[in-house]
Amino acid sequence: MAPSWLAVALMLLGETFAAQLPLAQPAQKSPAISDKELVSSSSLQDHIDADNLLERAKKLYSIAELSFDEYGHPTRVIGSKGHLATLDYIYSTLTTLDDYYTVSNQTFPAVVGNVDESRLVLGQEVPKSARPMSLTPPTKNKQPVYAPVVLVSNLGCDASDYPQGTTGAIALISRGGCAFGTKSALAGEAGAVAAVVYNNEKGSLSGTLGTPSPHHVATFGISDTDAAPYIEKLKGGEKVDGIAYMDAVVNTIYTDNIIAQTKQGDPENCVMLGGHSDSVTEGPGINDDGSGSLTLLEVATHLTKYSVNNCVRFAWWAGEEEGLLGSDYYVDQLTPEENMKIRLFMDYDMLASPNFAYQVYNATNAENPVGSEELRELYVDFYKSNGENFTFIPFDGRSDYDAFIRNGIPGGGIATGAEGVKTEEEKEMFGGVAGDWFDPCYHQICDTVANVNLTAWELNTKLIAHSVATYAVSFEGFPIRTESAMHSFDDKERKYHGPKLLQ
Structure with a gap:
């Protein structure tokens, strides 16, 4: 591939370059989207293959290695060459997908x-x-x-x-x-x-x-x-x-969120999903959250083969590891009208932990915007239909869903575990090693390509494809949002706002 705009800028400006991606560039026109078959869960899942995910992981690790001169090890922390190149990889991939998406970047200050x-x-x-x-x-x-x-x-x-x-x-x-x-x-x-x-x-x-x-x-x-x-x-x-x-x-530096929305589909009813593009300083972050951000890119790539009834909006957040900075900024900038267009938000962070458990956020309607529980049950039904066990985990503000649910947008997601310790019961349910962390390399230099479990990653990517296809076709039976609930959760106290404790 020829050097992209951002890669050239990196070579010319080196460490002083601050990420400011260009506006979306028109790609070569493809056959009319309306001529394509309507997406279905089964057809979108059929495109998911562990080998493709592995190749993307290898690419991301090579990108993290660009930070070696400055940090002494691979990393994709915001402000690093590794993160700038991550943004370029995501952006350039999206803008070659036959003009299927409107792609934009959102620059914001980050501490x-x-x-x-x-x-x-x-x-x-x-x-x-x-x-x-x-x-x-x-x-x-x-x-x-x-x-x-x-x-x-x-x-x-x-x-x-x-x-x-x-x-x-x-x-x-x-x-x-x-x-x-x-x-x-x-x-x-x-x-x-x-x-x-x-x-x-x-x-x-x-x-x-x-x-x-x-x-x-x-x-x-x-x-x-x-x-x-x-x-x-x-x-x-x-x-x-x-x-x-x-x-x-x-x-304080400047960094970017990347947003891609389908050009087809009802723009008043959007299904939105996101993962974070950055890692911690300490390592390359191939599971956290390379697994989530690469899954979004893989699903977004294959979705272009189909038409949709409702708009689908993908987001790659920056600054998650510093305290959900990108997703906070994005939701803060939404007008009430734009907020109401998002029917639900799905968070996908850490999908391939080596000592994994299939974890579903326990997002209930009693404590979160109505619709969160319906999304939770979609995940539950998928695992059950595939003969897999699952566990519920706290919906406590540790990832990028937090700003959405605080502002009345139903949310949820799945994960495979971070620094939590696997129990004997969970060993019986999922295999692996009881007494060890779900991800023994969480926030460490060893979060490399060798740190991902491809079995868990492939199944969870199929689940994400299922979630996208389901709501891209129809929101029938899914609760309708009301403006009165838009800010009813913004004062809910949480111990976490991102991966680190607040109190």
């Missing part, structure tokens, strides 16, 4: 953070569980700070919880009650030089500070076990000294 080095010492010990929070600022001048440790009262969600001795100290704060970013900002306003949030449940703690604040200070998360001896000493009146060091940067 990104990176921690080059960090260290935390409490007393004479280095807590093994200590992890920097995502989007944390550095310590002053990116140098170690030596300071007494001060125990914050209650949950650290109110300025009165921070004692006078917080000035010049490292604030030790319990998890709970409010967002990590709120705790960090309050600590900074009280004069702390760093903050450590400890888990009030069992296990380690990592999360994100979310939207940057000028009051944020360098912030770590640690486990309940690591925090316990220092809490006891401080409550007993003993002095504890600490050292905090954070070499980090938080910047």
Whole structure:
């Protein structure tokens, strides 16, 4: 293939180039869409083949390797050459599909953070569980700070919880009650030089500070076990000294969503589906979410062989790993009229985990926009009809469906598991290894082509083809949306907004 517009720009401008894709370019005309056979679930599924998915995965990994010079390993994190080339691959593929889609990009600002080095010492010990929070600022001048440790009262969600001795100290704060970013900002306003949030449940703690604040200070998360001896000493009146060091940067860059909508089909009734185009900094993201974004591209490619009654809209979100930035931005820009045209949104993130389970988001109508449960049952019926087991997983805001359901759009999706541990019961249902993560390479450098289970990926791609074909033909029996429900879920509290804990 000849070098595309974006690839040429990358070669000419190198690392300084910010992703700004061109407007959709007209492709060579194909036979009239209206002359094509109406899509059906069975016909669209027949085109899905694991070998094609594998070839796309190999291509995506080679794209991730473009970031090696800057990051020292393959990655497709937003702002990297790997992500820019991912966008180019998706965009250029779509614009060669016989003028079947209207393809556009949506540029938006994204806050990104990176921690080059960090260290935390409490007393004479280095807590093994200590992890920097995502989007944390550095310590002053990116140098170690030596300071007494001060125990914050209650949950650290109110300025009165921070004692006078917080000035010049490292604030030790319990998890709970409010967002990590709120705790960090309050600590900074009280004069702390760093903050450590400890888990009030069992296990380690990592999360994100979310939207940057000028009051944020360098912030770590640690486990309940690591925090316990220092809490006891401080409550007993003993002095504890600490050292905090954070070499980090938080910047705003620009990146792009890519949207492709069929030119045929009722534009007032759209079935929409999406996956995210980016990976974490730590690895190439071939399962997370290469599997989802490549599945969308494969289904979009084969859909062009057919006609549709309702419009189908595919989306590739950027900035999911930074906190659902692309999907949030997209939904925020919708007018009420455009919002109502989307009958449902389907989220496809991590479809090929090596130690997989077939997971369906437990999206009920009681807690989500009406229609979410009907979508859930479509997935359930598919697995049952194919003789497969399935499990329900929380619909808790961890992926790009969140903005849609907060704004009254029915949603749902499927997955195969991330860092969760497979149980003995799930081993009996799906095979694999009990006691291991569903994806042992989740958010790691080993999320490569070797990290995908092709059996799970092919079946889930067939399910996605089924979901697209079903609603592209008809919404008969699917609940009609009402304007009164458009914003009825926007204040629903969730522990997650993206892959990282918020509180």
